[in-house]
Amino acid sequence: MLYRKIPKSGDELSILGFGCMRLASNADYSIDEERATKQLRSAIDNGVNYVDTAWPYHMGQSEPFVGRALAGGYREKVRLATKLPSWLIGTREDMDKFLNAQLEKLQTDHIDYYLVHALVGDLWDAVEKLGVTDFLDSAKADGRIRNAGFSFHGASGDFNRIVDAYDWDFCQIQYNFLDEKNQAGTAGLEYAASKGLGVIIMEPLRGGNLTRTVPPAVKRIWNETPVKRTPAEWAFRWVWNHPEVTVVLSGMNDEANIEENLKIADQAYPHSLTEAELQLVKRVETKYRELMRVGCTGCQYCMPCPSGVNSPLCFEEYNNLYLGDNPDMEKFMYAARVGGAVGLGNPAFASLCVQCGQCVEKCPQHIEIPTVLESVVAELEGPDLQERVAAAKQMFKQT
């Protein structure tokens, strides 16, 4: 495991952080505690010392899970990060109320890295007015938090002013080779680092979009290089190639992936990719842009929908339609997964959308969700949808 320093404190953090937003789950989407605990502890045993959770992850169950999973000596081995749910804050008192509840849920007397969660420009203005900088100062002074930061999903124009608005120790941004110019982007990464902030990276694989279904056209480009790496390794190495990056979070829930990530994190030094390799990644990026239809990362902030639509799942299947090479199979998978044949329960089709617009402002990727859902209906539903659902239910009942 390689380690990089938080500039202000000199704290040495593992370059791979364990993200607790997509933990190993049961069929009903509750956390598979036994498996997730083993995975988290094994990552820590192999050098990971940064664990990231947040109030809303797993519908509020991630923090209590992390508290239990770090019992028995693991808490002392890690720097623990969690986040103030900024959108739920109505008063200055709420901030203390949430932090104190989080300390209890996490079974700890301090949070090592505490972030104001999911800021966009307006939200920052609101919490700043309510006294969030005073809150952070006093929580640091009384020892409840050690380092203060923020996570960001806003427009690039708001990033620098938030960096400049407080004496932050670190920030967390979405960054991968498809997001160089999205949200904080490369300019934000470099600006934050120039101001002495540690930078934690989220969504290095863009919610799995860069690895889950690798389109044949992208595979062909990856295969051109004599150095053989998986798409995940290319994506991680590209992020770690930037010296401004401190930690890369991965929402790990699969043993083989954890092993692979740990191996990559042994070798991913800054500036370790050659110019030819960087050009290769650039070509893959261009190909993805040609193929993808919607930039959804699967963050779930738009959920739940009052009409029962599962937009992230609809968008995942919609992208798969374009990233794969078997449209009939993708249409079947849409019916199976979104139609409730595979564990989800109720149908969550795009056509259930009543265009209320409630989800739009919650989307950090600024996706016009109801509009894109109309395209999903047009391309993935159609008159034979119920037949496909019935066939999928039959198939999954038999297997």
Ligand code: SF4
């Ligand atoms: S716009 Fe559609 S998807 Fe969004 S919350 Fe309303 S019904 Fe749900």
Ligand code: SF4
């Ligand atoms: S549509 Fe937006 S808010 Fe919903 S999961 Fe995708 S990126 Fe997240």
